[in-house]
Amino acid sequence: MKDKNTLTRFLLEQIQTIAPDSDTDNLDPDEDMRDELDLDSMDFLRLLESISKQLSVNIPEVDYNKITTLNNMVNYIQAIAR
Template sequence: MTPQQARELITDALSQVAPDADIGALAPDADFRDVLELDSLDFLNFVETLSDASGYRIDEDDYPEFATVASGVEFLAKRV
């Protein structure tokens, strides 16, 4: 998976979890859980949506890799 494809999957998943948020204005290195005020259930929905879309199982041990869009892109680009 290319970084661009990973970024699109992440932003699409975030858009589904936080439909009213301006995902395009989100800084790549910002902690999107804080910025978008996602609670643990929202984050779990994000991870499940992203896992389904990417075809890659994202385990709980991998959750810290999705603190920012940039770190999530790097994780997916290396593994998928």
């Protein structure tokens, strides 16, 4: 699986596509990303959709609370992709 940096870059790119005006450059990777970037539930679901389609990683709904920050999400994806 991809290394942390590549994965982080990939996620930020996906967020940019979904919410083009979100300020991903200044995102604190340990803050709640939905709050920081003002992503609504639809944006978040679309992010999970692209992760599922492009990385073949299916994140179940019960795990949403484990992926609230960018760092958590990267770690989570790495862990289950391994």
